[in-house]
Amino acid sequence: MSTTLLSVRGLSITLGSDARATSLLQDVSFDVSTGQILSIVGESGSGKSMTAKAIMGLLPPKANSSGIAMFRGQNLLAKNTTPPRGTGIGLIFQEPMTALTPVLTIGSQLTEAIVVHGLADINAAHRRAIEMLDRVGIPNPVQRMRQYPHELSGGMRQRVMIAMMMLLEPDILIADEPTTALDVTVQAQILDLLRDIVFDTQIGLILITHDMGVVAEMASDVIVLKAGQVVEAGSVQQIFDAPNAEYTRALLDAVPSIEAAHLQPLSTKGTVILSARNLHKTFRGQRGVGPAGPKTKALDDVSLDIWHGETLALVGESGSGKSTLGRVLLRLTEADQGTVELGNMDLLALTGAQLRLTRRKIQMIFQDPYASLDPRQSVGAAILEPIIIQGSATKSDRHEVVSELLTRVGLTPEMANRFPHEFSGGQRQRIAIARAIASGPELIIADEPTSALDVSIQAQILDLLADLKQEKKLTMLFISHDLAVVRQVADRVAVMRQGRIIELGPVDAVWSAPRHPYTKALIDAAPVPDPHRKRGLRTPLTGSFSTGKLTEVAPGHWVAS
């Protein structure tokens, strides 16, 4: 029998004084009961985090909240009320790195809260902390108690955060994008853990996320927020199967699915335009004098051909070396060893002016549209820069070229005189794309071009890239951690792990019949935006895989043996 734990009615938040107040949240109402997972979904700026902050009493001083949030017979939104943080409602943050104090051991941070709240004495607290670490799936909990946060991986830290919150035995847990900063396999584990905890202890979980896949896997009820207003609320089946609101439908349409069929026809094997052979790159922990730090093999004997007109996706988790490979091809990072042939030149042997002229042929689209444009350069100047450097347009043509490029990426020519900070993230990424295609490159390397963007914007940018590719016969190396996006845009895919390519082949073949156990685990872990497909326990990732030479198991499909 479920009972209502938290009941929120008419929650509104305004920012600023009464006269010129901006509304951040309007009239949000929901209930959370025992054993329920309620998901609050929305794009950036929708007010989903504000909702959590209001309940926790953590709003910034200038923000005013109104409405009622009844919890344990007390209105949390009333003036002079301090919500029972920790003991009543626990909060888990997105960034487990910054949510733990770096200078204290895990053990002291775990026990501190219990002792401060007077739940147990120090010895009992220590015992309970170890039990809880074991419960959240941390191996060797006794040793972990003595370690510092930086000694743990991101996933482990998030487990510690969950343990810390659960030790205080809250009735409700609020998780604000708890897995956004984590790799997809780790994300799956953390989500499993949260679901387990909710099932076992019958607490209520408010899961704040932008990821419809996570919602489908986790939630029983969903609230869709847009610009501070509830667009739609209902059970997860209803939201996904029969969304009422236009916005919800658009949001669901924009979500790429790993299961979706490939949209573009597979380009047949064309001529090789870039051919990398035996690339090695090792990073050392420390530079300069003194003992060398630990070595990290970012690239370990990587060989790869890119065919004309294809989109080749590089997939892997953080630290897999996928970004390093992109940077080596751009000569932003120097490889230790190996060759890269572009046309009939060895790209890695070029220097000076020759290198600068050749750079035109490979262009990059960066992940962060806020950082990849010079803040003090007008948009027109930024787009014009590669053209001026390559001397490929006369002075009189320049204005027209910029107008044309801006129009092509969906912006207006008048925007040329504006500066990057006047644009939104999606618009900036369009500007970056215009700049990348300005010099007429042969290969475009896109390093997570949409992962900093909202899903509806992501869909637009992916469409734009697909159109441009078709129109200009571009070849693209698409670096991503998002398997669903890759499925949508790529022709071929290379899966990387720890600096090695472990599987390479046509995207449909690899996704529908992965041969390598790591690829299988990766695909298995990706959340699917379909609530009817609740999956059982996943195959846990175990220690070592075969990472040997690639052998061809089917035409064009290579797997590490």
Next chain:
Amino acid sequence: MDTKVDTSVHASPLGFWKRLLLSPNGIVGLVIVLGLIFCAIFAEHLAPHNPAKMGTGGRFLPPNSDFFLGTDEFGRDMLSRILYGSRITLLIGAVAVGISLTIGMLIGMLAAFRRGWIEAILMRSTDILFSFTETLIALSFVAVLGPSLQNAVIAVGVAGIPFYARTCYSAALVETSKPYFEASISIGSSPGRLLFFHLLPNVLPTMIVVATLGVSTAILAAAGLSFLGLGAQPPTSEWGYMLAGSRDYINRAPWLMTIPGLAIAVTVLGFNLLGDGLRTSLDPVERK
């Protein structure tokens, strides 16, 4: 899929001047500094007497209706001397900071951009210079070049180089590691273009703030040198020198020391406030 694109742009944020004028520090600093510049330019018209003429009034006259700030040991009008002194003071500040800023920024930008052995040589030499106090560097410079106002200014300018080089170096390091800088490398920009089109405009705001704050330090340092007799020579009306020359009469005519001291203090305060205001208003308006 409809490809309707949002083509609106954010409302343009307040301009630089508006933001400067809205910050209390900035506006007070600006008023003081503008006032100083005004005094320096129109000293001839504002000064009631010739600053170098002895016996304009009696000796050691306290402030009165004829001589607003009194007269000194030679009967020179203090108000006129202070007004003319503002010229030299401002010139010292501007030239000394100009020297430190130009050379310091070149060193800092080059070191951050080139890395490797160039970085090592430039920054380690800067570290060595840093280990001496500025006054010591300035003193030894004057000792070599000989005491004169011009040499004092050069000395103060050289002594400030390490500080500007270090500040610029760290600002440039941050900028060179940003994606836009790499983006520019990857389109084939030449080193000169990278340095002067991308790096310079992005470190300049930081350096302008530092330089504004540095003007006050330079004025103080030059006044210190003059006070020691190594800077301005008589009969120049320079505030530091006036301070030094009147220390024998501190009991008899306290205003002789107080007034130039106050003038230096107000100038330093003005530049510090302006620097503070500039810092807030030059902050790039990235992601609100």
